[in-house]
Amino acid sequence: MSGLVSVISDRRTFMLGLGAICIAPEVFAETLESFPLKVAAGAEARAKKAEVYDPAYVKLAYPMGDVPDDRGVCTDTVIRAFRHAGVDLQVKVHEDMAANFGAYPKMWGLTKPDRNIDHRRVPNLETCFKRKGGARALSTIAADYRAGDIVSWRLTGGGLPHIGVVTRKTQNGQPLIAHNIGAGTREEPCLFEWPMSGWFRFESWG
Numbered sequence: 001m002s003g004l005v006s007v008i009s010d011r012r013t014f015m016l017g018l019g020a021i022c023i024a025p026e027v028f029a030e031t032l033e034s035f036p037l038k039v040a041a042g043a044e045a046r047a048k049k050a051e052v053y054d055p056a057y058v059k060l061a062y063p064m065g066d067v068p069d070d071r072g073v074c075t076d077t078v079i080r081a082f083r084h085a086g087v088d089l090q091v092k093v094h095e096d097m098a099a100n101f102g103a104y105p106k107m108w109g110l111t112k113p114d115r116n117i118d119h120r121r122v123p124n125l126e127t128c129f130k131r132k133g134g135a136r137a138l139s140t141i142a143a144d145y146r147a148g149d150i151v152s153w154r155l156t157g158g159g160l161p162h163i164g165v166v167t168r169k170t171q172n173g174q175p176l177i178a179h180n181i182g183a184g185t186r187e188e189p190c191l192f193e194w195p196m197s198g199w200f201r202f203e204s205w206g
Contacts (some may be wrong), residue, residue, distance in 0.1 A: 009188065035085050035204045036148025042084025043165035043178035044187065046077050051184030058115045063091045074163050076109035076118045077178055077185045078150060081165050087205045093128045103127065124159035126152055126198045134200035140190060142174045145199070149193065152198035162194065 033041070034138040054071040064083070067076060079089045097104050097113040105123040118124050129135060129150060145151070164179030167187055176187040 005070055019052075019161060021060040034148075035202060038085035038148070039081045039150075039165060039202075040147035040168050040178075042081035043077055043185070044073075044167050044169075045084065046080055046180075047178050047187045049185070053180060053182045053184065057117055058113075060090070062094075062115050063092050063173045064090050064176055065116070065176065068193055070196065072185070073120065074124060075122060075181045076180065077180050078125060078163055079119060081178070082205075085205075089125070089128070090115060090119045092132075092205075094122055096128055096131060097124070100131070103131065122163045125150075125163060126161075129198070129200040132202070132205070136201055136204045138196050138199055139153075140192070145175050145191060146201065147175070148201070150198070150200040152200075153194040154197050155194050161197070163198075164190070 006170065018189050038061055052071050052072060053073060054067070055073050060066050066080070070081070077093045082089050088172065094113055094115040097118055101113060103120075104127050109119070119128075134150075135137060139145070145166050147166055147168040150163065151166060152161060152163040154160065162179065162181060164177040167176045167178050169176040169187060174189045177190050178185055178187050180186070
């Protein structure tokens with residue numbers, strides 16, 4: 001009987017081994033990874049790429065339109081991070097603006113949506129995120145912010161809008177932010193560097 005148990009045990013070990021071989025570790029890990037962690041990972045990946053800050057208007061494909069991979073602005077870091085998690089903000093913003101144009105800021109003299117640029121503007125992303133239900137009350141406690149959160153600011157000395165992604169990394173108790181403020185996407189401890197205008201969190205995007 002003990003021999004039979006040993007054979008069964010060995011067979012189970014063998015079958016489990018086959019399963020481990022068939023399912024690559026990174027695929028298994030990706031299956032377990034949550035939506036916000038995928039967003040954070042996507043933003044971190046952008047920080048490893050050489051990138052030129054380029055705010056030029058570009059005619060984009062639709063859906064999944066993007067500027068050249070070596071270029072971008074702060075919103076492109078967020079857009080690419082969300083695409084890493086399977087969400088195309090170009091489509092999400094455009095569809096919501098097309099149906100609810102009056103709910104979006106009137107800052108650029110437009111009378112209808114423009115799917116080439118709308119999602120690349122911070123105030124539009126803020127509005128879309130609020131309408132989607134992701135807005136949170138601003139906090140001055142660093143530990144409140146989680147990987148995958150989106151944070152927006154108005155820069156000191158002019159009030160220009162800026163936006164970034166909270167990463168999975170910390171420095172001196174403060175989460176690093178993946179953002180592009182002129183030198184390509186970088187991870188920096190800048191959470192409280194400027195007046196905060198928005199904080200958004202999504203556990204999923206249904």
